[in-house]
Amino acid sequence: MNLGSLAGLLSGTIMYGTPLLYLTLGEIIGQRAGMVNLGLEGIMLVGASVAFAVSVETGNLWLGIGAAALAGAAFNLLYAYLAVSRGANQLASGLALMFFGIGISSMIGRPYVGQGTVGLQRFQLPGVTSIPGVSATMFNYDAIVYLAVPLAFLIWVALFRTRWGLSLRAVGESPSAAFAAGRRIGWIRYQAALACGLLAGIAGAHLSIALARTWTEGMTGGRGFIAVALVIFSKWHPLRAIVGALVFGGAVTLELQLQAQGVGVSPFLLNMLPYVLTLGVLLIWSGARRYSAPGALGRVYQGEE
Amino acid sequence: MSFSDVMTRISRSRWASEVARYALVLTIALLAYAVVLLLAGKDPLRALTDTASYTFGTWLGFSEVIVRMIPLLLTAIAVALPSRLGLINVGGEGQLYMGAWLATYAAITFTSLPPGLFIPLLVLFGFVGGGVWASVAGYFRARGLVNETITTLLMNYIAPLIVGFFVYGAWRSREMGASAFPQSIAFPDAARLPRFLGTRIHLGFVLAVVLLIAFWFVFEKTKWGLEMRAIGGNADAARRLGINLGLYIVIVMFIAGGIAGLAGMAEVSALHGRLRAGFSPGFGFTGFLISWLAGGSAGGMFAMSFVLAVVLSAGSLLQITQGVPYAATNVLMALILFIVLMRPKLLGRLS
Numbered sequence: 001m002n003l004g005s006l007a008g009l010l011s012g013t014i015m016y017g018t019p020l021l022y023l024t025l026g027e028i029i030g031q032r033a034g035m036v037n038l039g040l041e042g043i044m045l046v047g048a049s050v051a052f053a054v055s056v057e058t059g060n061l062w063l064g065i066g067a068a069a070l071a072g073a074a075f076n077l078l079y080a081y082l083a084v085s086r087g088a089n090q091l092a093s094g095l096a097l098m099f100f101g102i103g104i105s106s107m108i109g110r111p112y113v114g115q116g117t118v119g120l121q122r123f124q125l126p127g128v129t130s131i132p133g134v135s136a137t138m139f140n141y142d143a144i145v146y147l148a149v150p151l152a153f154l155i156w157v158a159l160f161r162t163r164w165g166l167s168l169r170a171v172g173e174s175p176s177a178a179f180a181a182g183r184r185i186g187w188i189r190y191q192a193a194l195a196c197g198l199l200a201g202i203a204g205a206h207l208s209i210a211l212a213r214t215w216t217e218g219m220t221g222g223r224g225f226i227a228v229a230l231v232i233f234s235k236w237h238p239l240r241a242i243v244g245a246l247v248f249g250g251a252v253t254l255e256l257q258l259q260a261q262g263v264g265v266s267p268f269l270l271n272m273l274p275y276v277l278t279l280g281v282l283l284i285w286s287g288a289r290r291y292s293a294p295g296a297l298g299r300v301y302q303g304e305e
Numbered sequence: 306m307s308f309s310d311v312m313t314r315i316s317r318s319r320w321a322s323e324v325a326r327y328a329l330v331l332t333i334a335l336l337a338y339a340v341v342l343l344l345a346g347k348d349p350l351r352a353l354t355d356t357a358s359y360t361f362g363t364w365l366g367f368s369e370v371i372v373r374m375i376p377l378l379l380t381a382i383a384v385a386l387p388s389r390l391g392l393i394n395v396g397g398e399g400q401l402y403m404g405a406w407l408a409t410y411a412a413i414t415f416t417s418l419p420p421g422l423f424i425p426l427l428v429l430f431g432f433v434g435g436g437v438w439a440s441v442a443g444y445f446r447a448r449g450l451v452n453e454t455i456t457t458l459l460m461n462y463i464a465p466l467i468v469g470f471f472v473y474g475a476w477r478s479r480e481m482g483a484s485a486f487p488q489s490i491a492f493p494d495a496a497r498l499p500r501f502l503g504t505r506i507h508l509g510f511v512l513a514v515v516l517l518i519a520f521w522f523v524f525e526k527t528k529w530g531l532e533m534r535a536i537g538g539n540a541d542a543a544r545r546l547g548i549n550l551g552l553y554i555v556i557v558m559f560i561a562g563g564i565a566g567l568a569g570m571a572e573v574s575a576l577h578g579r580l581r582a583g584f585s586p587g588f589g590f591t592g593f594l595i596s597w598l599a600g601g602s603a604g605g606m607f608a609m610s611f612v613l614a615v616v617l618s619a620g621s622l623l624q625i626t627q628g629v630p631y632a633a634t635n636v637l638m639a640l641i642l643f644i645v646l647m648r649p650k651l652l653g654r655l656s
Contacts, residue, residue, distance in 0.1 A: 038395075038458070078643070088646035091393060091454070092597045095590065096642035103635030107345055110630055217632065222462040229455050268470035275462045282451050 005261075009253055011140070015211060017249025018145045019044075019203040023227035024234065024241040025155050026199030031231055032159060033192035034172035034296040038094030039079050040200050041224025042101020047072045047204025049109035052215040056112055061120050065144070065205040072201020073194045075101065080193035084186050102218065109215040120144065120210035144206045149242060156238040168192055172294035200224075222275065229278045233285050236294060244281070251277045327608050334641040341636050347627050355626050356619040366618070368504035372576070373614035375509040376401065376585070379568035380592025381610055382513075382520055383435075383561045385601040387453075389524060390557050391537035396442060396457025397565045398589025399464035400435035404566020405573045406468050407434025409489055409580040412496040413476065420495040424508070427496060427574055428567065435566020436559040438464065443558025447551035453558070461589065469582040476580065489580035498575035509571030516564055521603035533557070565589060586631075591617070591638065598645055613638065 023040055030037050047068035055064030075097070082093040120142040159165035170178040171188045179185055207223075208215055230244035251274040259267055339349035359366040380397035387394045408431040418426065442456040476489040498508040524530035536543040536550065543550040568588065573580050591613055599605025620634030 082643065082646045086647050089597070091395070092594070092642065093646055095395075095594060096639050096646060099590070099594075099635040099642070100639035103632045103637075103639060106630050106632030107636070222459070225455070225458045225462070229459060232452070232455060266470050266474060268466045268473065272463050272466050275459050279451075279456065279459050282455070283445065 012253030013249040016252040017245040019206040021148045021245035022199045022203035024230045026196035027231045030196040032172045036090045039097025042098040043072045043200035044204035044220045045101045045105035047201035048208035049105035051205030052208040068201040068205035069198045073197035076197025084189045106217045119213040152238045337640045338637045370614045372505045376568040376588040377610040378513040380565045380589045381595040381606045383565035384593045384596035386561045389533045393454045397592045399461040400562040400565035401569035402464035403438040404431040404435035405569030408570035412492040416493045423495045431566045431570025432563035436563035439562020440559040443555040447554040472582045492578045507575035
């Protein structure tokens with residue numbers, strides 16, 4: 001493998017890892033508050049279709065991303081209403097949201113099938129190319145990519161270094177204790193769900209207007225579920241999520257590069273790579289050390305309301 | 306017994322109130338769906354009359370609803386069975402594909418068998434295909450490595466790729482005209498499940514109903530059912546009963562996956578006569594919702610799979626008559642779920 005394809009592998013890993021990082025960070029916030037959300041797939045699809053539709057209509061990609069973030073947050077409010085206010089089963093609420101997202105996004109995106117966009121503008125951070133050994137192609141990304149890692153740090157700080165984060169984690173660990181300490185459990189969970197929806201919406205937007213630059217039905221291809229797996233892999237920690245997202249991004253890029261180079265392996269087998277790798281990573285990691293899942297994760301429906 | 310006595314009995318029976326609840330859920334969901342159709346610029350009233358006159362007005366339409374019910378019912382049982390042990394199997398879709406895959410292997414390998422042997426063989430291979438696929442997730446869970454929810458979910462995305470690999474590769478049909486639409490070579494006639502009454506209703510329906518009754522019988526009438534509920538998520542209870550919980554989990558997942566595998570086998574053998582890539586439009590996921598909506602009760606699963614089969618049939622019909630995208634069916638399905646999840650007082654115990 002020559003240096004050019006190595007650079008391609010690196011930049012592809014970062015590009016494909018980015019939406020997954022947003023998605024995983026969103027799910028971490030939700031799960032830290034005690035909510036498993038299997039509806040990420042649906043939120044992401046809604047984000048992707050809304051972002052594409054809005055940016056085609058207005059010609060402004062940032063407007064598209066903003067609309068996707070809002071749509072994602074609004075969409076996830078449905079989940080929060082069911083799982084928090086109505087005390088419904090979280091897994092079923094999530095899957096219902098997934099079905100809703102598949103249906104709604106296909107109706108939103110229908111007029112735009114086959115169209116393309118210019119793609120989110122890429123730029124180089126000043127001074128990067130002066131570092132020896134770094135080629136220009138290696139560091140040329142859009143703003144969403146540049147913001148991804150700082151965002152992970154920001155969420156880490158918010159979760160582990162602020163009172164808000166402490167409350168949120170308390171709600172996820174032991175709602176009754178948090179309640180006794182005067183925290184408003186429902187309100188905190190709604191906040192977490194809003195943040196999760198916002199991030200998943202942005203993830204969808206990045207997929208449709210920066211990566212694929214087109215809209216196709218069901219284009220997320222299970223990324224929502226992979227993100228749930230990566231949350232377990234990252235042990236509910238925002239910074240470890242970066243590693244998880246890069247592993248997935250690397251797998252997708254490797255798959256695409258191998259296909260492009262025409263290796264004699266069936267594309268079907270190569271397409272399995274991200275899923276198999278995610279499963280493998282999950283197995284190795286969880287086998288080595290014990291889980292550190294939030295105490296009340298998934299049990300919210302029996303909870304305090 | 307007078308007529309009014311009978312009526313009182315019916316109105317007091319659990320069965321009648323269950324039916325009333327399901328009817329109510331369907332009515333509310335249809336109203337909400339009408340709003341979605343209006344927003345999409347379609348005529349909801351025509352959509353409703355089209356659906357009703359097709360599914361309930363014609364024998365063909367009604368028989369197609371029953372055909373749709375078969376994979377839904379089987380994958381629902383595949384979810385309900387492990388749920389009694391506290392296991393969450395969201396992998397019905399993948400198990401369905403693997404059942405179809407292994408059954409196809411049998412169908413195109415042992416081509417000279419007579420029907421009397423071929424059908425049991427297909428049932429066996431379909432069952433094993435889905436069963437082994439599910440027991441992988443069961444094994445990881447039993448060893449305490451990974452939760453079965455996430456493994457079964459991810460494996461849903463791998464199984465269709467395995468099918469695709471074979472359908473586009475080794476098993477691809479080389480017949481004239483077949484190249485445009487990749488599919489496996491055709492099953493021999495002896496490997497086609499029999500159909501009944503001049504419709505597409507096939508042996509899979511009998512399998513599904515028999516399994517549903519068996520499911521009901523085991524959990525209502527035998528000590529195994531009680532035992533499973535007792536040890537569900539309670540390792541201590543299992544130890545006291547002298548049960549190897551890990552093995553138990555793997556076996557239950559194997560049986561559940563096998564039942565979902567039968568759904569895939571029946572689809573390809575009875576309906577298509579070939580293996581096709583992407584032949585299931587998410588039956589396994591719908592099966593999960595059915596089992597969940599019915600609270601894992603046998604009668605409820607039968608009723609809910611009928612309701613959702615009507616929904617899916619309406620989806621294909623409206624796509625043709627009104628150009629409503631098939632994915633809009635997902636909207637209706639989600640609306641039904643939302644209503645049940647919201648648990649309005651009217652619905653009472655249903656959820």
